[in-house]
Amino acid sequence: MRIIVGVTGASGSLYAYTLIRTLHQLGIETHVIATKTGEKVLQYECGVNINDMKQFAEVHDDSNLFAPVASGSFKTDGMVIVPCSMNTLGAIANGIGDTLVTRAANVAMKEKRNLIIVPREAPFHLIHLQNMTKLAEANVSIMPASPGFYHQPKEIWELINFIVSRILDALNIDHKLIERWGEKQ
Template sequence: MRIVVGITGASGSVYGYTLIRALYELGIETYVIFTSMGEKVLEFECGVNPEEIKKYATILNNKNLFAPVASGSFKTDGMVIVPCSMNTLGAIANGVGDTLLSRTASVVLKEKRKLVIVPRETPLHLIHLENMTKLAQAGAMIMPASPGFYHRPKEIWELVNFIVARILDAFDIEHEFLARWGEKH
């Protein structure tokens, strides 16, 4: 299995970082594309230098449109953008492929592969909602970073793992990140 992870400058980079580590632990080949603000937010919010991600995944330069993931002939199982800023979401929804991240998302859509968008913004205005609708109509899954509470979380990592588990579920990746509803806790 091969997954591309995009990390943008929206708050919530802990979701992306946790997902990358989980994919590594599960033996999933992972490629990561950061926006420049995504790198800064990861350092600010998590205290993690993007270079440290090299332990878990292959990092691709967002300016390199010659990277393998920019072509539909490079087979992946899909892409998740977590967190996804409204800027990046808007670019993808409107067919702008001027960065590797937005180009790769466009390729995933055109090849009918899974594209999971995890927007991290609130409140939302009409243009945000229209862009999400465009992406959903094009085949993307919109998965807001809105963790559930039925598992009675006591720590922040439990809320983060809830979202990461739902992302893994979207790709049919088996995991044990949370107890499922109706299962013993």
């Protein structure tokens, strides 16, 4: 299995960091693309430099449109953009592929591969919602970073794992990050 993870400049990079580490722990080939602002937010929120991610994944420069992930012939099982800024979401919704993150997302869409967008913004205005609607109509999964509380979390990692587990479920990747409703681990 091969997954691409895009990391953009919205707050919530702990979701990306946890997803990338979990994919690595599950033995899944992972390719990471971070925007310049995504790199800064990852450093600010998690204390993690993008180069630190090389122990878990292959890291691609967002300006390198010659990277393998920019081509439809590079087979993947899906792409997740987490967190996804409204800037990146808008670019993808309007067919703009001028960065590696947006190009890889456009490739996922044209190849009819699983694309999951995890926006971390509040509140949404009308254009945000229209762009999300465009993407949903193009069969892109929109998964806002809004964790549930029915599992009675006591620590922040339980909230992060809730969203990461939903992403893994959408990618059809087995995991044991959370206890499922009605099931005991």
